[in-house]
Amino acid sequence: MSFRIGAIEGAQTSPTGGRVEYRLARNSVVGEFRKGRLSRLDVCDAHPELMRAAEHLGLAAEEPCPICEEEALVSVTFVFGSRLPAGGRCVTSQAELNRYWRRKEPVVCYVIEVCTRCRWNHLLRMYPAGAGVEAVARSPLGSRAAARRN
Ligand SMILES: [Zn+2]
Numbered sequence: 001m002s003f004r005i006g007a008i009e010g011a012q013t014s015p016t017g018g019r020v021e022y023r024l025a026r027n028s029v030v031g032e033f034r035k036g037r038l039s040r041l042d043v044c045d046a047h048p049e050l051m052r053a054a055e056h057l058g059l060a061a062e063e064p065c066p067i068c069e070e071e072a073l074v075s076v077t078f079v080f081g082s083r084l085p086a087g088g089r090c091v092t093s094q095a096e097l098n099r100y101w102r103r104k105e106p107v108v109c110y111v112i113e114v115c116t117r118c119r120w121n122h123l124l125r126m127y128p129a130g131a132g133v134e135a136v137a138r139s140p141l142g143s144r145a146a147a148r149r150n
Contacts, residue, residue, distance in 0.1 A: 019127035026113075026122040030066040043067060046119040050076065053090045054114035054121075061113060071117035081107035081130065103130040 032038045044067060046054070058074025065071045077097060078088035082105050091097045091109075100107050107130040114121045 022123045044119040046121040065115035067120040068118035073113045078110045101129045106130040
């Protein structure tokens with residue numbers, strides 16, 4: 001259920017479909033935690049590398065952490081594709097993300113929300129970019145508010 005750098009379950013490294021939202025899955029994990037069916041140990045297990053990425057490269061989200069409710073969440077985007085590290089590359093800025101979007105080779109972007117306080121983490125969405133992918137399928141960093149309006 002939780003994100004592992006380089007080991008996203010069924011991670012695609014070349015786009016085979018459109019954008020996928022994981023918010024329902026995320027909300028159901030939060031629901032299970034609130035009902036006491038999952039413990040903090042189950043859900044607050046961000047990998048140290050993911051924590052480092054979140055602390056240094058995470059983009060602030062407006063939403064508070066659903067688990068500890070003490071810290072604002074950050075989102076981290078990893079890009080997978082040919083000529084990129086097997087574990088994906090953590091995107092450091094919107095400008096860098098724009099470069100991946102313009103790449104001739106296709107890439108797949110994964111957006112993960114992380115709480116840097118309690119280590120809660122969950123995949124939010126994945127979407128294809130790069131070669132031949134319609135701009136509409138893309139998602140700017142920190143676009144949670146925009147997504148909510150849809
Ligand atoms: Zn938290």
